[in-house]
Amino acid sequence: MVVKTSHLPAGGETVLGGEFMMNAGGKGANQAVAAARYGNRVVFVAKTGDDLYGERVRLSLSKEGIVLDYLSVDPLHPSGVALITIDAKAENCIVVASGANMHLSTADVDAAREEISAADVVLMQLESPIETVTYAARMAAEAGVRVVLNPAPAPDEPLPAELMRSLYLITPNRSEASRLSGIEVRDLESAREAAKAILDRGPQCVIITLGGDGSLVYDGQEFTFVEATRVEAVDTTAAGDTYNGVLATMIAEGRSLKDAAREASVAAAISVTRMGAQPAAPTRDEVAAMMGR
Numbered sequence: 001m002v003v004k005t006s007h008l009p010a011g012g013e014t015v016l017g018g019e020f021m022m023n024a025g026g027k028g029a030n031q032a033v034a035a036a037r038y039g040n041r042v043v044f045v046a047k048t049g050d051d052l053y054g055e056r057v058r059l060s061l062s063k064e065g066i067v068l069d070y071l072s073v074d075p076l077h078p079s080g081v082a083l084i085t086i087d088a089k090a091e092n093c094i095v096v097a098s099g100a101n102m103h104l105s106t107a108d109v110d111a112a113r114e115e116i117s118a119a120d121v122v123l124m125q126l127e128s129p130i131e132t133v134t135y136a137a138r139m140a141a142e143a144g145v146r147v148v149l150n151p152a153p154a155p156d157e158p159l160p161a162e163l164m165r166s167l168y169l170i171t172p173n174r175s176e177a178s179r180l181s182g183i184e185v186r187d188l189e190s191a192r193e194a195a196k197a198i199l200d201r202g203p204q205c206v207i208i209t210l211g212g213d214g215s216l217v218y219d220g221q222e223f224t225f226v227e228a229t230r231v232e233a234v235d236t237t238a239a240g241d242t243y244n245g246v247l248a249t250m251i252a253e254g255r256s257l258k259d260a261a262r263e264a265s266v267a268a269a270i271s272v273t274r275m276g277a278q279p280a281a282p283t284r285d286e287v288a289a290m291m292g293r
Contacts, residue, residue: 002084002237004275008093009085024060025082025277026101027125027152030238034245034267034281035123036064040252043067043115045136046128047100047108053079054100060278070112074100080127090233090272096127096153104128106135117143120252121168123244125150130160137166146251149203150244154179164202169251171244172198177208191216192223207261209243211236217261226261229269229290238277243268245281266290 005018024033028046036042044066048054050073057079061068080099086092109116109132116122122140124133124147137147146168151159154176164170174185181197183190185208195206195218208216210228217224246267250260267287274280 001081002086002235002276004086004235005088007087008091021275023276023279024057025238026057026080027127027150027241028101029057029061030241030277030281031123031125031150031245031248032061032066033064033278034242034271035249036066037281038246038249038284040249041067043070043112043119045070045104045109045112045116047072047074047104049073049077049079049100050075051079053081067115070108070115072108072111074103077103084237086235086237090236092235092237094237098127101127102129104132106132108132109136109139113139116140117145119145121146121148121248123148123150123248125152125241125244126155127153130155130163134160134163134166137163141166148244148248148251150240151176151180152240159201161202167203169205169207169257170198170203171207171209171247173209173240174211177206185210188216188225192218195223205257207247207257209240211239215243215261215265217257219257224258224261226258226265229266231269231273233272235275235280236272238280239268239272241277242271242281246287263287263291 002021003018005015009015032042032044078099080101081097083095140147148169150171177194178185181194183194185191185194191208198206206218212228214228215226243264247260247264270282271280
């Protein structure tokens with residue numbers, strides 16, 4: 001549920017005026033939609049409540065062609081909801097009531113074992129229990145499947161060592177990289193140091209996303225800086241989710257990490273020129289047109 005207004009309210013402040021909209025969101029669902037709009041087969045493992053929002057989620061994702069065999073319904077907890085405020089500069093603040101998302105269990109993952117083990121890439125984020133994410137990552141890694149983790153929302157505690165060792169790629173933003181590495185990311189040099197520190201904890205590769213400043217790719221041997229595509233932003237809410245969905249798609253198709261990051265960066269740039277989360281994700285043709293292909 002999104003309100004776009006002149007500025008983000010300070011503590012105790014009420015801001016009058018603004019535009020309201022409601023659309024489907026959730027980090028995992030946003031990433032699934034971004035990947036599906038690239039023409040890939042996407043299987044979504046998740047949980048909603050037995051409510052109107054859950055029904056809307058199922059309907060919107062089915063229209064994207066996403067496989068929903070493992071989108072289960074929790075009769076005891078409501079669907080997750082995000083309350084989002086966006087200011088005139090396209091900056092946002094978000095409060096999430098996780099609901100059923102935080103009750104996705106290892107049993108739910110077990111139900112999807114065959115799909116997970118046969119996947120090209122497993123993409124996850126942290127709006128599900130860390131124990132469940134770790135379990136799924138181990139399952140995928142043991143099957144030889146590349147695991148991509150977008151460590152958002154950033155946890156208060158360090159990520160489990162077992163999870164980190166199971167990752168092919170981790171994709172923190174500036175603040176998440178600072179928290180994961182213990183090194184404040186202020187510029188490219190500090191981002192390089194943070195990437196090295198994160199890689200030492202287990203993942204094979206690291207991409208630190210820097211918003212409008214681009215992204216830093218580190219494959220354990222060399223660094224590549226990918227410039228951001230310059231656009232007029234109106235809503236940055238799901239830019240990171242779009243980036244990760246397209247990135248995972250490119251990796252699944254055998255593209256190099258550098259090329260995947262470049263394409264994901266363009267997709268994210270297109271997404272911030274539009275309002276909403278899932279509605280903002282571009283198609284492959286739109287990205288190709290912006291890249292001059």
